[in-house]
Amino acid sequence: VRVRPLTCTETQRGDQRVVHSLGDGTIHVSAPRHDATFGFSAVFDAGTSQEAVFEGSGMRQLVELAIDGFSCTVFAFGQTGSGKTYTLMGPFTQNETRPAAPGLLGLMQRSFACLLEQSRSRDSDLALSASYLEIYNEQVSTHLVPQPSPPALGALAPSPLLYPQVRDLLSPGPPCVLPLRWSKTRGFYVENQLSVDFESLETITDLLLQALYPPPRAGSQRRRTSAHALNRHSSRSHALLTIHVRSRAVSTASHPTRVPQPSARPSKQGTLCFVDLAGSERVKETGSSGELSVEANNINRSLLALGHCISLLAKSQGKRTHIPYRDSKLTRLLARSLGGSGVTLMVACISPSSRCLSETLSTLHYASRARKVTTRP
Ligand code: ADP
Ligand code: MG
Numbered sequence: 001v002r003v004r005p006l007t008c009t010e011t012q013r014g015d016q017r018v019v020h021s022l023g024d025g026t027i028h029v030s031a032p033r034h035d036a037t038f039g040f041s042a043v044f045d046a047g048t049s050q051e052a053v054f055e056g057s058g059m060r061q062l063v064e065l066a067i068d069g070f071s072c073t074v075f076a077f078g079q080t081g082s083g084k085t086y087t088l089m090g091p092f093t094q095n096e097t098r099p100a101a102p103g104l105l106g107l108m109q110r111s112f113a114c115l116l117e118q119s120r121s122r123d124s125d126l127a128l129s130a131s132y133l134e135i136y137n138e139q140v141s142t143h144l145v146p147q148p149s150p151p152a153l154g155a156l157a158p159s160p161l162l163y164p165q166v167r168d169l170l171s172p173g174p175p176c177v178l179p180l181r182w183s184k185t186r187g188f189y190v191e192n193q194l195s196v197d198f199e200s201l202e203t204i205t206d207l208l209l210q211a212l213y214p215p216p217r218a219g220s221q222r223r224r225t226s227a228h229a230l231n232r233h234s235s236r237s238h239a240l241l242t243i244h245v246r247s248r249a250v251s252t253a254s255h256p257t258r259v260p261q262p263s264a265r266p267s268k269q270g271t272l273c274f275v276d277l278a279g280s281e282r283v284k285e286t287g288s289s290g291e292l293s294v295e296a297n298n299i300n301r302s303l304l305a306l307g308h309c310i311s312l313l314a315k316s317q318g319k320r321t322h323i324p325y326r327d328s329k330l331t332r333l334l335a336r337s338l339g340g341s342g343v344t345l346m347v348a349c350i351s352p353s354s355r356c357l358s359e360t361l362s363t364l365h366y367a368s369r370a371r372k373v374t375t376r377p
């Protein structure tokens with residue numbers, strides 16, 4: 001769990017701090033009529049540096065597991081403005097031109113640096129590539145696409161409103177929508193997803209910046225996304241950055257004169273996936289109307305589906321029933337990391353402000369359930 005500092009606005013209007021870290025992984029929420037203590041593997045309070053979060057969350061071990069061939073996932077969960085993007089990327093996303101100070105870089109950039117460093121120092125040859133997807137409900141402002149009615153499901157079918165879409169953030173040009181498929185060997189996968197090789201920190205950082213701030217194309221009306229618009233947009237979509245790590249052991253040590261023989265040891269393929277989830281806040285029925293609330297329902301539906309899968313996975317193995325990964329695109333894409341053979345780190349982000357109390361409590365409950373899930377890597 002990470003608690004962000006109170007913002008200037010929150011301090012100025014006199015918000016109270018209702019969240020306190022008690023050390024030892026416990027966190028205390030105290031407000032009139034509320035008094036609760038939660039325990040987690042780690043709690044980072046407002047003063048914690050980005051580096052301390054990287055080291056203390058187990059992120060470094062996750063990077064090493066990915067090199068060893070495991071599927072590793074880190075997801076940031078929490079209401080809009082709680083610090084998810086800051087934790088993953090740092091303030092780098094708030095400004096399209098000036099790079100963030102090195103000390104403020106987030107889990108992503110620190111992991112890339114760690115991967116590249118390991119790639120140079122290990123007795124292995126790492127091939128790195130990245131793909132970047134977004135699950136977003138595009139049609140809201142344009143047109144609605146009805147969901148095809150599932151055959152013979154009758155009353156069980158979810159009310160068909162909108163289709164959440166999977167979009168490739170790396171492909172140049174207008175956003176392109178990709179189909180999500182399933183196969184026996186690959187499980188759920190995204191068809192025609194772009195994957196870009198990288199060998200340096202600059203390449204991968206530029207790739208992210210271009211995905212977040214697409215340059216205007218000749219003859220197009222597309223504007224650069226302002227940081228404000230970006231934040232409004234990202235609070236409604238889930239972004240998944242996946243780093244594919246292929247490692248081939250190269251045995252040059254004993255025969256320095258011979259050509260390296262990459263096939264001497266089997267190659268390993270791991271992944272490291274960073275998921276910046278949509279804001280988890282509940283949408284007040286009166287606050288949004290019409291199309292907007294349809295969109296909000298969709299987000300809630302996939303976060304709800306994620307929560308549902310987590311709750312079922314958290315039950316002891318013997319009591320487990322079928323896990324409904326198919327309920328949303330998000331859970332399909334995360335199926336492997338959630339229950340299969342993956343290793344997952346969830347960073348629950350919260351605000352210390354009294355105004356966020358109910359969302360904070362709901363995030364802490366969600367995270368407590370997620371903590372009970374065990375996987376078999
Ligand atoms: P989210 O992605 O959850 O919507 P952001 O990461 O955009 O939230 O954070 C909201 C604001 O709070 C941003 O201005 C960000 O710079 C600031 N912020 C978040 N976490 C921290 C932190 N740990 N330290 C300093 N500022 C933070
Ligand atoms: Mg964000």
